[in-house]
Amino acid sequence: APLGLRAATGDMGILMAAVRGLSTTDRRKAALLRHIWRPKRFRALLDRYTGKAKPPETRVALLQAVDALEGAGPFIGLRSKSEIAARIDALREDAATPPISEAEAGILDDILNLREKSHNVLERLRDISVDLPVISGAVDMMDARLTALDARGVDVQALDFEGSYGRTTLEYYDGFVFGFYAETRPDLPAVASGGRYDALTSVLGQGRSIPAVGGVIRPELVLELGGAA
Incomplete structure (x- = not known):
């Protein structure tokens, strides 16, 4: 790969769909969604809601x-x-609200702990969707995305997927997220990163939304890694 970069991907939409599908109150689901980008706070809430x-x-x-x-x-x-x-x-x-079941909390943990090649993750998510059908739509979108990437020459068999990827970046990402990292320089942040942020357009558009994707490239890191000026 150019500059020796490794691609990492995730999908906030799958995790958010799983939270929305929990058998609990809207108030609890809203709190979990609000803190989904803050892993420690999210975990504290989930531990409280499960008892x-x-x-x-x-x-x-x-x-x-x-x-x-x-x-x-x-x-x-x-x-x-x-x-x-x-x-x-x-x-x-x-x-007074009944706790979230261990089974549902376990499904969230299964999704968060996914760390494999994308095609293997897709199969695992298909299995998970049997127990949590609400994520099926998001999983179908991942399938379509991998198919589109494959058609454009991307080796999806070698594409990494992490269930927690994107949870510590900007909060407006709500779907597919990606980043490129220097394999020989783990001390560096992502050389490039980005993702989908459809929900942000709804906020800016006062309810009207459009599909949106954006990203950033850090030119100083490209130069440091030996890229052409």
């Missing part, structure tokens, strides 16, 4: 209080008393 992580005793006491705001002292900050009360009510509702 693996127990809530702090202070929160338990707060939610069990008849009047959680009694004796709270002066209100400081931008939130009003009614907003704070609404937040406490939401926490009480969440505490």
